[in-house]
Amino acid sequence: MNKKEINEIKRRFKKDNCNFDKMVGCYVDANKEMVLTFKETFLNLEDEEFHKYLEIANKSLSGTVGNNLLELPFDPSEEIEGSGHDLLMRLRESRLQDEKLLIEYYNRIIESYDFVGNFLILLYHDTYDIPVKTTDDLMLDESEEVYDYIICAICPVQLSKPGLGYREDENRIGARIRDWVVGPVDTAFTFPCFTERSTDLHACLAYTKNTKEPHVEFWENCIGCGTKKTSTQKKNAFNNMLDQALGEETEETIEKKLDIQQNLSDFITVETERLGEDEPIILEPQDVANILTDSGLSDMKVEKIQANFENYFETALPLADELLDEKALKNNELRLEKNVLKERVVDLTQQLKEATGVTAEGKTPDIVVKVSEDKAASVTTAIVDGKKCVCVPIEPDETFMLNGEEI
Secondary structure (H helix, E strand, O other), X not given: OOHHHHHHHHOOOOOOOOOOOEEEEEEEOOOOOEEEEEEEOHHHOOHHHHHHHHHHHHHOOOOOEOOOEEEEEOOHHHOOOOOHHHHHHHHHHHOOOOXXXXXXXHHHHHHHOOXXXXXXXXXXXXXXXXXXXXXXXXXXXXXEEEEEEEEEEEEEEEEOOOOEEEEOOOOEEEEOOOOEEEOOXXXXXXXXXXXXXXXXXXXXXXXXXXXXXXXXHHHHHHHOOOOOOOHXXXXXXXXXXXXXXXXXXXXXXXXHHHHHHHHHHHHHHHHHHHHOOOOOOEOOHHHHHHHHHHOOOOXXXXXXXXXXXXXXXXXXXXXXXXXXXXXXXXXXXXXXXXXXXXXXXXXXXXXXXXXXXXXXXXXOOOEEEOOOHHHXXXXXXXXXXXXXXXXXXXXXXXXXXXXXXXX
């Protein structure tokens, strides 16, 4: 699913457009015991609850595609009875009405989800009559297909912070009563995918709040799909490769990494011009080697990083912009600006010294003036710009010496 397709579904998550027919949930304590289960007809919820639950559904489809949102495929050979895919198909077909099936799935989530503390499981069901789109992206009322899907969201539940508050029943300020509060979505998925504006039963769209350490165990053991690395994981892995090869962090290694990021950015610019704006730029191992060489790394370091790159991205090469560090690029811009300013300061300092008659060694040049004896008496002193100066009258054909040179 791309951003455009995701946004088309999210536009339904508004008060006037929402069409969730059912929402069910399960509250789990820190001992992984089900405290309660519940069912709700979504459109009958009170306004405050309606908007809060709608906010959770919306968050489950939010974030950056390729980082917070990952399209995870199912292995067709694993789409068998009793598999994660089979359970999802049955949940979807039951429209979340089968209580026994729901309990089975809650238990599957509880067993698979690695989390310390209380959490809330929510499942939503919706059907979307996909409107026909014209070639110029105009929506028509006609529908050729119905997208029937479920959303599963898991939210941590934590005690509110202790504090003081107004106790109305006692008319005094006292300790605030702490209660259990549902937090932001930690992990979620939408099944099936809405790919090319059509139902794709062989993939789901997973959401993760933590892009550094997503719940891979949940994807594999509960959903039963394949896994992918987030853009954050890919970027961090590449930076670790550079750190291992470059060694201890010094001013020189920091500048090397900035050079690498700048050369990577230049590579993306060139490839974008060659391939076009909409074409993804896949970073090949040889591209990495070329970028590192252009950045001044030794052949040994280039080979080491290239080997680690090939090993880590063995199953799927990254997109070039996934390894681009925007913060490093900004730091590099500041570094270049600083270097330009340094050069400018040196240049201006030299110009100032020349203008004030100061040599590179910081000495005032000796001025030797040849004056005939009969004119010696005419040499005078005067105050010029607040400084006492010697004034020597000379004829047009007379010369004087500056630093040993006659001018």
